[in-house]
Amino acid sequence: MQVFTEDGELISQFGEKRRIPLKLTEMPPLLVQAFLAVEDTRFYEHPGIDIIGIFRAATVVAQSGDFSQGASTITQQLARNFFLSREKKLIRKIKEIFLAFHIEQLLSKDQILELYLNKIELGQRSFGVGAAAQVYFGKTVHELSVDEIAIIAGLPKAPSALNPIRSASNARARRNIVLGRMLDTGVIDKAAYDAAIAAPITSKLHGAQITASAPYIAEMVRQDMVNRFGEETAYSAGLKVYTTVNSQQQAAAKQALQQNLYDYDERHGYRGPVAQLWPATLQQSADNEPVFVEDNPLPREDILAYLDKQSGIEDLIPAVVIQVAAQSAELIIAGGQQISLEWDGLKWARRFINDERQAVAPKTAFNIVAPGMHVLVRQQQQQWRLSQVPQASSAIVAIDPNNGAIRSLVGGYSFSQSQFNRATQAKRQVGSNIKPFIYSAALEHGYTLASIMNDAPIHQWDDNAGIAWRPKNSPAVYDGPIRIREALAKSKNVVSVRLLRGVGIDNSIRHLQRFGFAASDLPRNETLSLGSASLTPLELVTGYAVFANGGYLVTPYVIDKVLSDEGEVIFEHNPAIACQQCEQTPSEAEQSNNEDSEAQLDQLFSQLAADSSSQAEPDAISEPQQRLAEQVISEQNSFLIADALKSSVWGGGSWQHGTGWNGTAWRVQSLKRRDISAKTGTTNDSKDTWFSGFTPDLAVTVWVGFDDANRSLGRAQWHANMGQQQSAGTESGARTALPAWLSYLQAVSSSVPERQATPPVGLASVRIDLQTGLLSRKTDHTSSFEYFKPGTEPSQYASADIQQISFDSTAEKKPADQDKEEEVELF
Structure with a gap:
């Protein structure tokens, strides 16, 4: 089974047998002729058996009783490989001849030869010449040299004993026999023969030629295929699985996540070398200069031998320090290359004390590294940099909000380090990322984005706990009366608590369940408003997609289609789509058809597994009807929340008049896009940090924290060496998770064109007073347009407007309703 991105890049392959099926016309003629020369020179002349070969083998058996003398044609070998065993008995040989x-x-001769060259076992779980070329030499069949072709052509006789990985000497001897046959039959000339005979055996085991790094996606696909169709079919039917993942977006997600973890790690200090291979003491030279005195340093040969046994991880490379200067160091990396670590790649490495504290900034390289240290380095922007394996974890997931297709997913720093998929398996407290859903519930219960709430401290006595509950804003700044739009953009905790109280806990939980969140993950107390709910990043981004697509709950999926080994489409996902112009829910008939399609698919794969030996082609599956996602909130509600979250990016007020303010996601302004809605999230003690944001065509969530849920991400102190190139302070959603989200969006922005959401039918745009949320006739910095659902817009004017009217004797008196109608723009 091979797993691909949507654009055809190989993610991974699974199974007991490796195959790369090729047409006969896709194989180089020299490769085909090599097999014919050594296995069946009269292949195109005989009727399936070689009478001369049979008599020769029979003579040997009669004289010695030895059945090892072969006489099988390529057609006979094909019959044996498909239908018979390898036991050397006369009855098997008779069956082989009749088959x-x-x-x-x-079949035609070319069809037989094509099947043989694709199905023949060639060792190391490779079946067919395409797989053998990749496994033994990491090449395609067209890249093989003459001696490599001869090695592969010699394998059918005894693939386990003669393959070059198992025994180079056996492979060389067999290769030379094949080359001799190729010379005798005129396939190659004497010069080519001599060159191939002299060539060394350089084969080594090569894995799949992975062209897109998405191991967490690959494992999701593997589990899905095995659960759906069973191990035998999933691993042995030669299936090709195409996912919804885009290779470029996936690469951007991995880069963004890893670089963000490196940045966090560097903010918190250097934890020291992997090992110290020999002692080195820092002393003062005769010139009063620092110098390391080394005790029995290893010679270069021993250092290289040591490094050969070490393994890096991701882009971190093992290295040994051999020399240190004031602001640089010389190292040897695995493979023998000597590199220089300049000061820009070292100066970050102040000593780690704990998650809250770091030592003073180093002044020289002597304070950081010493000869004999085994360290890890990586390249960043063509420069070597001292590094270390990050201890913090992260996940990033991006989906198409219109159908749930997963475009990118990275479940951790390194799949080789941990196969735990934090994007789909880690339920963590979501902090303020829950607030848009609380505010959505408020809009369903009579509140508007212009409603005024009191942003003031809350003190509530808890009889059961015997203490007062005092939820606080972070930072602990209180603005007094504040509009709901501004409170959401600034992530005001106490306003969220008051809205939950106004709506009611039960009503709020029922509303949050509409977004796909399980009731068991939603605590039934007021901490829900601050983000005590525990969700996975994939669950959370699915909820945010509802705001992006007009109110529809889509189901995330990663498998787009599955092809058989013959290239036939045997499954194609039919996602439920968010469609504002379609009927809101699928009919019962459509649901029944979908269930029938699933049952038909299961039956098809069962038949495929049972009849694989007969190469029976599956019946075609009729194209399923389009499925429609369920609309869980109104289009007006989703638009209002999405628009309010744009204020989290762009803020509001007038900086010129001293009333300007920023939202918590203001750093997203650097993308210079007006179609992005976003929200930060931070839990108590910064144990979990989040950033979620979306456009009409892409929803993305990033989580950063430790796998140990009790460990805080802590605080980074000011670093004198870094100047403005740092992010000091307490870790938070804006400081810790947002940079990865921003880096990802910067990389993929060109493939996701800017598209403004159109206000849905029925919303009204009304000019309001920014201080009171009431109607306003002013057109200066004190007023702005706000969106309202029909019938929820304010009916009174702000007192300042009323006073202006009463003192303006020339103002034309109009009925209040007439004024209101003229101030409302309907969509």
């Missing part, structure tokens, strides 16, 4: 005659009647 060979029958195959020759059914």
Whole structure:
């Protein structure tokens, strides 16, 4: 089974047998001729059996009783490989002959040869010449040299014993026999023969030629295929699985996540070398200069031998320090290359004390590294940099909000380090990322984005706990009366608590369940308003997609289609789509058809597994009807929340008049896009940090924290060496998770064109007073347009407007309703 991105890049392959099926015309003629020369020179002349070969083998058996003398044609070998065992018995040979005659009647010579070259076992779990070329040499069949072709052509005789990975000497001897046959039959000339005979055996085991790094996606696909169709079919049917993942967006997600973890790690200090291979003491030289005195340093050969046994992880490379200067160091990396670590790649490495504290900034390289240290380095912007394996974890997931297709997903720093997929398996407290859903519930219960709430401290006595509950804003700044739009953009905790109280806990939980959140993950107390709910990043981004697509709950999926080994489409996902112009829910008939399609698919794969030996082609699956996602909130509600979250990016007020303010996601302004809605999230003690944001065509969530849920991300102190190139302070959603989200969006922005959401039918745009949320006739910095659902817009004017009217004797008196109608723009 091979797993691909949507654009055809190989993610991974699974199974007991490796195959790369090729047409006969796709194989180089020299490769085909090599097999014919050594296995069946009269292949195109005989009717399936070689009478001369049979008599020769029979003579040997009669004289010695030895059945090892082969006489099987390529057709006979094909018959044996498909239908018989390898036991050397006369009855098996007789069956083989009759089957060979029958195959020759059914198939042409070219078809037989093509099947043989694709199915023949060639060792190391490779079946067919395409797989063997990749496994032994990491090449395609067209890249093989003459000696490599001869090695592969010699394998059918005894693939386990003669393959070059198992025994180079056996492979060389067999290769030379094949080359001799190729010379005798005129396939190659004497010069080519001599060159190939002299070539060394350089084969080594090569894995799949992975062209897109998405191991967490690959494992999701593997589990899905095995659960759906069973191990035998999933691993042995030669299936090709195409995912919804885009290779470029996936690469951007991995880069963004890893670089963000490196940045966090560097903010919190250097934890020291992997090992110290020999002692080195820092002393003062005769010139009063610092110098390391080394005790029995290892010679270069021993250092290289040591490094050969070490393994890096991701882009971190093992290295040994051999020399240190004031602001640089010389190292040897695995493979023998000597590199220089300049000061820009070292100066970050102040000593780690704990998650809250770091030592003073180093002044020289002597304070950081010493000869004999085994360290890890990586390249960043063509410069070597001292590094270390990050201890913090992270996840990033991006989906298409219109159908749930997963475009990118990275479940941790390194799949080789931990196969735990934090994007789909880690339920963590979501902090303020829950607030848009609380505010959505408020809009369903009579509140508007212009409603005024009191942003003031809350003190509530808890009889059960015997203490007062005092939820606080972070930072602990209180603005007094504040509009809901501004409170959401600034992430005001106490306003969220008051809204939950106004709506009611039960009503709020029922509303949050509409977004796909399980009731068991939603605590039934007021901490829900501050983000005590525990969700996975994939669950959370699915909820945010509802705001992006007009109110529809889509189901995330990663498998787009599955092809058989013959290239036939045997499954194609039919996602439920968010469609504002379609019926809101699928009919019962459509749901029944979908269930029938699933049952038909299961039956198809069962048949495929049972009949794989007969190469039966599956019946075509009729194209399923389009499925429609369920609309869980109104289009007006989703638009209002999405628009309010744009204020989290762009803020409001007038900086010129001293009333300007920023939202918590203001750093997203650097993308210079007006179609992005976003929200930060931070839990108590910064144990979990989040950033979620979306456009009409892409929803993305990033989580950063430790796998140990009790460990805080802490605080980074000011670093004198870094100047403005740092992010000091307490870790938070804006400081810790947002940079990865921003880096990802910067990389993929060109593939996701800016698209403004259109206000849905029925919303009204009304000019309001920014201080009171009431109607306003002013057109200066004190007023702005706000969106309202029909019938929820304010009916009174702000007192300042009323006073202006009463003192303006020339103002034309109009009925209040007439004024209101003229101030409302309907969509």
